[in-house]
Amino acid sequence: DSGVTQTPKHLITATGQRVTLRCSPRSGDLSVYWYQQSLDQGLQFLIQYYNGEERAKGNILERFSAQQFPDLHSELNLSSLELGDSALYFCASSGSSYNEQFFGPGTRLTVL
Amino acid sequence: AQSVAQPEDQVNVAEGNPLTVKCTYSVSGNPYLFWYVQYPNRGLQFLLKYITGDNLVKGSYGFEAEFNKSQTSFHLKKPSALVSDSALYFCAVREMNSGYSTLTFGKGTMLLVSP
Numbered sequence: 001d002s003g004v005t006q007t008p009k010h011l012i013t014a015t016g017q018r019v020t021l022r023c024s025p026r027s028g029d030l031s032v033y034w035y036q037q038s039l040d041q042g043l044q045f046l047i048q049y050y051n052g053e054e055r056a057k058g059n060i061l062e063r064f065s066a067q068q069f070p071d072l073h074s075e076l077n078l079s080s081l082e083l084g085d086s087a088l089y090f091c092a093s094s095g096s097s098y099n100e101q102f103f104g105p106g107t108r109l110t111v112l
Numbered sequence: 113a114q115s116v117a118q119p120e121d122q123v124n125v126a127e128g129n130p131l132t133v134k135c136t137y138s139v140s141g142n143p144y145l146f147w148y149v150q151y152p153n154r155g156l157q158f159l160l161k162y163i164t165g166d167n168l169v170k171g172s173y174g175f176e177a178e179f180n181k182s183q184t185s186f187h188l189k190k191p192s193a194l195v196s197d198s199a200l201y202f203c204a205v206r207e208m209n210s211g212y213s214t215l216t217f218g219k220g221t222m223l224l225v226s227p
Contacts, residue, residue, distance in 0.1 A: 002155065033214070043156075043202065043217045056214045090155055100146055101215060103155035 004104035006091050012110045018079040021107045025072055025093030032074040038087040081111045114139045116205050118218035125193045126226050133188040133221045135203030145186040146204040147177055193225045
């Protein structure tokens with residue numbers, strides 16, 4: 001168990017809908033990262049937050065947004081969902097820039 | 113820009129034999145290098161990392177990796193493979209002193225260990 005929790009575990013929704021994925025980092029970790037894993041694209045970095053502030057952006061679509069709250073949990077919002085958004089979404093956390101990232105179990109999103 | 117290449121989609125090895133999973137990287141400066149393992153329907157688990165110091169890094173579950181600066185490689189090794197080592201392995205890199213801590217991951221290498 002990495003100490004990173006993600007909810008929900010599975011999410012099935014329809015095209016055009018909006019969903020929110022939630023992540024709680026390991027105790028004490030200030031950085032949260034979001035990744036998307038799909039068969040064709042591999043593991044893609046989406047966005048990083050550090051202590052509530054956006055720190056880095058990767059291949060995140062404009063339809064996607066994220067935030068980190070004062071209690072350090074983070075939410076990833078996906079809107080106007082398309083079939084191609086079906087993927088595993090991982091959250092990871094780390095304590096500092098030099099430390100390894102610890103990954104949550106992921107949320108499997110299926111868009112029908 | 114930083115990048116990672118894992119040249120093999122799949123590596124097959126018999127149980128008890130040594131295994132190597134290859135990784136090469138590209139960064140502007142000095143690298144931080146990581147190996148992760150992913151079992152089916154699970155998140156990525158940290159195996160080991162190279163930050164500085166000894167080029168041979170030992171990690172979890174008997175795995176080790178060798179940092180080779182001249183060849184820009186960080187291959188994952190294990191002297192004797194187990195069937196339970198079968199999983200997807202990811203190499204990752206970030207550039208030291210880049211100001212950001214984002215990792216760039218390779219595409220992953222599926223390791224299949226046969227009994």
